[in-house]
Amino acid sequence: MKHKNTRMFLAALFLVGLSWACAKKPTAPEQIFESFPKPPVNLRAEVSDRKVTLYWVAQDSGNVQSFKVFRNTVDETTPVLVGTPDKMTFVDKGLTNGVEYVYRVSSVGQGQLESEQSEPIQAIPNIFSVLINNGGEFVNTSSVSLTLNAPTGTFVKLSNEPTFGDAQFEPVVATRDWLLSPGDxxxxxxxxxxxxxxNESSPVSDDIVLDTQAIIFSVSENTNGRLVVNGEVIHFTLNATEPDGNASVEIENGPTVPLFDNGTGGDRTAGDGLYERDYVVPFGVQTDRATVTGHFTDRAGNVAADLLAPGVVSIQTLPVAVTLLAPSSSDIGSSSVRLNWTLNSDGDFSEYRIYRATAAGVTLQSTLAGTVTDQLTTTFEDTGLESNREYFYRVYVFDGFGLSSG
Incomplete structure (x- = not known):
């Protein structure tokens, strides 16, 4: 009787457990499929040289851990996995320009569950470019020419601002006029x-320096009014503050002297906008209190207003020296000697000065034996000399500026 009751109790427990199990609600198939992420939407492509950049939007980003990017060409039927980014963008490089590629993207969620692939998008990488004035470095006017490079049938949107503002797409032409924003x-x-x-291309751009004016800030020379003769050096400086231009100084009634900003010819520092020159005055250049005028044209072709240097420059050529002829026996007396020399024909002749010494090396500090002011007189007799003593002579030619040669 005891065992019978025990069997009945166990049977009752079994029936209760069976009843509870039957009452539990089964998991619906819909709940299982909801754990799969949804495919990305709004897939778009940005094309450039041998490169396609993809962007998309995840429908349920909280349930997405990464993405898979698939690619094929229009001639290929099976997409190939080319990337597994964890962000909603992907850059596909090393492509062939002009080839049409097809892209699809899927989402990968928890447990590596993968969504269906997105709607496909086509993309054709290509070279897109814009050049200002054929790639010029400088321009002196805001009116320029743009050269556009893109496949046939392409449209373009242009702007002076990276945000493009209200710019609209227009058909691409090989070249078109354009107006740069104001201001140098x-x-x-x-x-x-x-x-x-x-598909839009990645933004491209080109730049150019707009330079609409040139200015000379100062011009100087280092003579300080001192008379300069041929063979001496005058240092000229013109300050324009901008490199790569063409600068010169013009000496009134004299030469025009090119200046440098390349570290040579007396220029101290290359490319600093200071144009300089150590000018060796050549033979034949003569000026009297001449002005010095600076000229400058900048790299963009702007011509600066001329500027005068303070002070003046005087340059004179040394007189042409004469040749003292060896005296003949008839020219030498017991206490005198007659000297003869060649004629000086300079237009600014002043006088001949005859200097004497009792040793070789006659200079302007030696004894002045006499002066001849007539340019055509090329002889002089020196008297009152000591008999049987050797004398040395030199004839100096002086001009109207006090310069001399001997």
């Missing part, structure tokens, strides 16, 4: 292209 300085033109399958 570096100017940049931005372009975005829209290709035949509806």
């Amino acid at each position: 300085g570096v100017k940049r033109v931005y372009a975005v292209f829209l290709d035949g399958v509806g």
Whole structure:
């Protein structure tokens, strides 16, 4: 009787357990599928040289750990996995320009559950570019020419600002006029292209320096009014504050002297906008209180207003020296000697001065034996000499500026 009751109790427990199990609600198939992430949407491509950049939006980003990017060409039927980014963008490099590629993206969630692939998008990488004045470095006017490079049938949006503002797409032409933003300085033109399958290019740009004026700030020379003769050096300086231009100084009634900003010819520092020159005065250049005028044209072609240097420059050529002829026996007396020399024909002749010494090396500090002011007189007799003593002579030619040669 005891065992019978025990069997009945166990049977009752079994029935209760069976009843509870039957009452438990089964997991619906819909709940299992909801754990799969949804495919990305709004897939778009940005094209450039041998490169495609993809962007998309995840529908349920909280349930997505990464993405898979698939690619094939229009001639290939099976997409190939080319990337597994963990962000909603992917850059595909090393592509062939002009080839149409097809991209799809899937989402990967918890447990590596993968969504269906997104809608496909086509992209054709290509070269897109804009050049200002054929790639010039400087320009002196805001009116420029743009050269556009893009496949046939492409549209372009242009702007002086990276945000493009109200710029609209227009058909691409090989060249077009463009107006840079006002004000001197570096100017940049931005372009975005829209290709035949509806993809925009990565923004491209080119820059140029707008320089609309040139100024000479100072001109100087280092003579300080001192008379300069041929063979001496005058240092000229012109300050324009900008390098790579063309500078010179013009000596009134004399030569025009090019200046340098390349560290040579007396220029101290290359590329500092100070144009300098150690000018060796050549034979034949003569000026009297001449002005010095600075000229400058900058790298963009702007011509600066001329500027005068303070002070004046006087340059004279030394007189042409004469040759003292050896005296003949008839020219030498017991206490005198007659000297003869060649004629000086300088237009600014002043006088001949005859100097004497009792040793070789006659200079302007030696004894002045006499002066001849007639240019055509080329003889002089020195008297009152000691008999049987050797004398040395030199004839100096003086001009109207006091310069001499002997």
